[in-house]
Amino acid sequence: MSITKNEALAAATTAVGGAKPKKARKEQKGFFGLVRSVGPALAVALGIRAFLFEPFSIPSGSMLPTLQIGDYVVVSKFAYGVRIPFTNRMLFQAATPMRGDVIVFERPTVEPETLIKRVIGLPGETIAIVDGVLQVNGEAQPRDLLEKGYGFDDYDEHRRQWRGSSADLYVERLAEPDGSHRHFVMEQIRGLPSQGPWRVPEGHVLVLGDNRDNSADSRVFGFVPLGNIRGRADVVGFSWGKDGLRTDRIMRSLDAKVPEGA
Known part of the structure; x- marks a missing residue:
């Protein structure tokens, strides 16, 4: 069975770039995981500073x-x-x-x-x-x-x-x-x-x-x-x-x- 030029190009692109989406998803997951873990604490700290207490030198x-x-x-x-x-x-x-x-x-x-x-x-x-x-x-x-x-x-x-x-x-x-x-x-x-x-x-x-x-x-x-x-x-x-x-x-x-x- 013969492979057309377009099919070969698509296969090559997939082979070369196939690992990137997985890595990108991992990096994205890590970033949003950091936001989810740090975000609430940061929001609480900003809320305390904005409405409750603030240091002044x-x-x-x-x-x-x-x-x-x-x-x-x-x-x-x-x-x-x-x-x-x-x-x-x-x-x-x-x-x-x-x-x-x-x-x-x-x-x-x-x-x-x-x-x-x-x-x-x-x-x-x-x-x-x-x-x-x-x-x-x-x-x-x-x-x-x-x-x-x-x-x-x-x-x-x-x-x-x-x-x-x-x-x-x-x-x-x-x-x-x-x-x-x-x-x-x-x-x-x-x-x-x-x-x-x-x-x-x-x-x-x-x-x-x-x-x-x-x-x-x-x-x-x-x-x-x-x-x-x-x-x-x-x-x-x-x-x-x-x-x-x-x-x-x-x-x-x-x-x-x-x-x-x-």
Whole structure:
């Protein structure tokens, strides 16, 4: 029986390429197997980061001494509701920030930047700083001097080196309906002129750094829209400083060391 030219060509093609489909199927099976095994874990991780928790590193000293340079805080993204990922729109608002909360947010400027500061002024309130003392609706918020010339490590971003610094350390008490919120603040420059007053518009908050004289906050970029808030920082998960790992700061609440009696 004779074989035509076309039949011979088809047979040769099958013989040469016959092993490839099997190999291709094996590679394809391996790829989709990897996707099936890794995909769910990756989806869970992305979901946790998008809606539940997110780490945030502290690059500067604007929140000293509450947050040290090199701290990594755990941000609760669901603290105030659910935000559409990668946007400043809320799916629903479960709560609003309280005075004293430390929040991570996007700076409301043309070039956005993710920052972390403390909520001081709530919608409708008037905030001012008079002789270094914070005022909320004309009421001075008490502060107690804890240590004069308190020493701390700061980082010079321009020279890229650590340097020792000092400031007067206070415990500030912010009035709340159920008592007061205590946290550390530092004052490095005495005798500054009064600042404000600022009236916080609806749908916004006013934020300040705890290192009051070295913080670019609402006094610089204005009020923060509620939609710009990415979450609340509650815990330092990990910390790496000038001398390496800071074991005493791992899993520590932000205001855990503020004295009870102050």
